[in-house]
Amino acid sequence: MTLKTILSAAALLLVAPAAALAHPHVFADARLEVVAGADGNVEVLHNVWRFDEVFSSQVLLDFDKNTNLVLDPAELHEVGETVRASLEEFGYYTTLTHDGKPVAVSKPDVIHVDWKDGQLLMFFAIKPAVPMPLKGKLTFGVYDPTMYAAMDFPSDEDLVLMGHFGNCKHKVVRPDPDEVIAENKSTLTDAFFDDPAGTDMSRLFATRMEVTC
Secondary structure: OOHHHHHHHHOOOOOOOHHHOOOOOEEEEEEEEEEEOOOOEEEEEEEEEEEOHHHHHHHHHHHOOOOOOOOOHHHHHHHHHHHHHHOHHHHHHEEEEEOOEEEOEOOOOOOEEEEEOOEEEEEEEEOEOOOOEOOOEEEEEEOOOOOOEEEEOOOHHHEEEEEOOOOOEEEEEOOOHHHHHHHOOOOOOHHHHHOOOOOHHHHHHOOEEEEEO
16 A cells, blocks of 8 residues: 555555554654734644654655655655645644634645655645634644644744734643543543544643633
């Protein structure tokens, strides 16, 4: 099975048994820039993802059609278009909430893909699908609900607020897995960890930016 087939079917995943989907097999460093507009709404979010060398090399093998061991511009474009189509149902791993309610995101116009130092990079801008006013409590994060891809922010500075946030207060939250499990042991059953489709409970483990306005 080629990576392109897997991307279309399972959203940027490598071949793996379904029971193993609750454990990360793809690793990426993420950066998220949240931009607020002068109209008092979240305007756009900029994502930057850098994937691990093993996953990157697999992408190279599957998309290097002319076998020159380089991803040429047309091949990079194909990677981006494949990911743009396959990650739509997962909201491009970009998660937003407003007063505890999830906010959908719109499909990005393009996912730019590059190759640097043996690693695959992706850059794209995404917008809330509905107006997201700077009122109440807002959260922003990047995570894979299937828990197959581990999306990590190397430092708190990789979660950034930009633009017109005014007097809003913010903090980066990095949940302690042991505390999350202890607090939710009644719902974090074996079925949760073995569910190949993932569940919304996986968001409890994800690093996020919390903003209060």
